[in-house]
Amino acid sequence: MTAEERAEKLRDLQALDQQLQAAEARLRGFEPALAEVEEPARSVEREIQTLRDRLKDLKVEERRLERSADEKRARARLLQERLKTVRNLREEAAAQAELDLVRKALDGYEQEALMLLEQIRKVEERLSELEGALESVWKEVEANRARLLDERRAAEEELAVLASKRENQALRIAPQDLKLYERVRAGGRSVVVATLTPDGACGQCYNMVPLQIQNEIRAGKVLISCEACGVLLAPAKGV
Ligand SMILES: [Zn+2]
Structure with missing residues (x-):
């Protein structure tokens, strides 16, 4: 020779060794991709959970507001009844003044309740949007996982072919x-x-x-x- x-x-x-090195690097590249393949679905699930928690808080707040408003309404009815039975101007003025305050507070509660209901509506809308999308996001994840696994199998086969070529070449040296x-x-x-x-x-x-x-x-x-x-x-x- x-x-x-x-x-x-x-x-x-040397050419085969370089190809082997590249094939090994390609194969290693699948690990992080596979580890992160579920992330889009997990991220939607996390957002859904956050919105559910938020919705629960908003509804608690809404009930609290509802109870306070009910109390004020009952108080307003009582004061209206009292106004019919006052015995003098002083009593009437006192009842009227309290009634005005109670009505003002009630207005405040009602406005707050409206804003709260609007927030609840928006959260529920986004939540049902995400819950509706989740299944297709998971399907996409599964398709991506299957594709990555296919590609990894192909890369493994390529590596095995190169390794055996390399072995044969080494025998000729x-x-x-x-x-x-x-x-x-x-x-x-x-x-x-x-x-x-x-x-x-x-x-x-x-x-x-x-x-x-x-x-x-x-x-x-x-x-x-x-x-x-x-x-x-x-x-x-x-x-
Ligand atoms: Zn040199």
Whole structure:
């Protein structure tokens, strides 16, 4: 096997390793997406709960207001009766003054009750809107989950195919070259093999390679690491 052929096989291995790395990253990307797939439905459910709590509070408030208004109405009836039986102007003035106050308070309660009923109506409207939408939001969530799971399965299959291609490619490489390749790659780098440029620089970091070493690389006797960045330097094709 010529040095050129050896380098070519290593480059093919490197291409597969890069594809594997990308496929693994794609696969990992599904985890956060799957973890968050329910969020749109959960968010609608949270809003529904908040509105239900609010509605409960508003209705308590409405009942309280209703009771106060009832008390004032009863008091107003009593005062009206009293006005029919007053014995003198002083008593009449006192009853009338209280009646005016009670009616004023009653007006206030009624206005407050109207605003409250309007608030209740709006909350109920929004609530029924959300409750009506919830089912379709969950359906959408399930569809998205199914699609993500399908895509993840496809990504897993792709990864398995690449892994087996990689295994086959590794078998075609001379053991000492493979060992060298794995050693350089163990540093966590994705570029392991680079081509010597025509003017004698490393194709990865572009540091100039000493002339003596350039000659050895071009002669193709050995695979040599770049002194600066550590990649294996291969002669350019057809050089
Ligand atoms: Zn280099």
